[in-house]
Amino acid sequence: MExxxxxxxxxxxxxxxVNDLKYAARQRGEDIIDFGMGNPDxxxxxxxxxxxxxxxxxxxxxxYSVSKGIQGLRKxxxxxxxxxxxxDLDPETEAIVTIGSKEGLxxxxxxxxxxxxxxxxxxxxxxxxxxxxIIAGADVQHIPIGKNxxxxxxxxxxxxxxxxxxxxxxxxxxxxxxxRVVDLSFYEKIVAxxxxxxxxxxxDIAYAELCFDGYKAPSxxxxxxxxxxxxxxxxxxxxxxxxxxxxxxxxxxxxxxxALTRMKSYLDYGLFQPIQIAATVALNGPQDCVxxxxxxxxxxxxxxxxxxxxxxxxVEKPLASMFIWAEIPExxxxxGSLEFTKKLLTEAQVAVSPGIGFGQCxxxxxxxxxxxxxxxxxxxxxxxxxxxxAGGDVSP
Ligand SMILES: Cc1ncc(COP(=O)(O)O)c(C=O)c1O
Numbered sequence: 062m063e064x065x066x067x068x069x070x071x072x073x074x075x076x077x078x079v080n081d082l083k084y085a086a087r088q089r090g091e092d093i094i095d096f097g098m099g100n101p102d103x104x105x106x107x108x109x110x111x112x113x114x115x116x117x118x119x120x121x122x123x124x125y126s127v128s129k130g131i132q133g134l135r136k137x138x139x140x141x142x143x144x145x146x147x148x149d150l151d152p153e154t155e156a157i158v159t160i161g162s163k164e165g166l167x168x169x170x171x172x173x174x175x176x177x178x179x180x181x182x183x184x185x186x187x188x189x190x191x192x193x194x195i196i197a198g199a200d201v202q203h204i205p206i207g208k209n210x211x212x213x214x215x216x217x218x219x220x221x222x223x224x225x226x227x228x229x230x231x232x233x234x235x236x237x238x239x240x241r242v243v244d245l246s247f248y249e250k251i252v253a254x255x256x257x258x259x260x261x262x263x264x265d266i267a268y269a270e271l272c273f274d275g276y277k278a279p280s281x282x283x284x285x286x287x288x289x290x291x292x293x294x295x296x297x298x299x300x301x302x303x304x305x306x307x308x309x310x311x312x313x314x315x316x317x318x319x320a321l322t323r324m325k326s327y328l329d330y331g332l333f334q335p336i337q338i339a340a341t342v343a344l345n346g347p348q349d350c351v352x353x354x355x356x357x358x359x360x361x362x363x364x365x366x367x368x369x370x371x372x373x374x375x376v377e378k379p380l381a382s383m384f385i386w387a388e389i390p391e392x393x394x395x396x397g398s399l400e401f402t403k404k405l406l407t408e409a410q411v412a413v414s415p416g417i418g419f420g421q422c423x424x425x426x427x428x429x430x431x432x433x434x435x436x437x438x439x440x441x442x443x444x445x446x447x448x449x450x451a452g453g454d455v456s457p
Pocket of ligand 1 (some may be wrong): 076099112161162163164189236237265267295296297298304307308309
């Protein structure tokens, strides 16, 4: 059979193994409590849905839209950046609407990189951060991130050892899957590093609004001069429970925004206009829904972390994101994350994501997404306690 060169570069999807097992267990009638995917379970706030319904019946909204997004929505994301980060952006040249940040990231990679280029990407990370560049034909240098790793030491070493010199760097904080957070001084160093080495920075702040205990995630664009080197992706998917709507943004550096705009002008006609109009209302309208969504994740985080700790699994309490990045408990550590995930699924009926799915450096951990309700989360804790007490062998 013919092998397609781009497809050849994509390894089998690790999460598919877990999904198959999940499916088989459900077919057997087992109730699997699913903390696997980072897919918000809540409904979109009513006033946003109402705006969609109002706009969808208007024939003028049924035509092709504009690939870079309607002006009102570009203005709305710039308004968000002004209110939240005190960052000024020009909606004409420094902001573009994307079909979710996923589409934006992949087409930016295609626009700015190709064979012979290298990009620095954290490991573990959201798979697309690496694969968008791999699909574009570029190479990826992995920068380990983790509790006992100095990101800047790793970055400097990687830069020194790379030839040809890397063209760009991806950063994602709050991080998926590790839930790590940074403060503004981190981005100050990143911007200085990027300027010194003449590289682009692509920042992804998908979880910027899911912050707890008074922490507030910064934007790289708050650093003076960041726009010279950086573009940032933001999305309404997590902030407003709108993952299925596919609305994201790239903002910042004009040259990068232009490259993506140009690319997209060939590839798409923009999102269905009623979706863009409703997304504008999400950003410009009342924000108490965001507080409610944040509080829900925070209470799930408290419930799960406290429960797991009482059950004997010493996981850390994250300051942001919708994930717990849990180190595999000692007796199971040798198994690696995929085998441990399979065992947890078959013996405790709890599905999580194996850390290896986010990169080699993630194999010591599993990611637990806070997407099950309180009742089911409590059930999962009971199952896990039983599983740990039995040394992993619960079934007769
Ligand atoms: C870090 C990160 N970036 C981007 C995305 C994709 O977001 P969107 O729905 O805007 O495509 C996700 C989704 O899980 C994510 O975790």
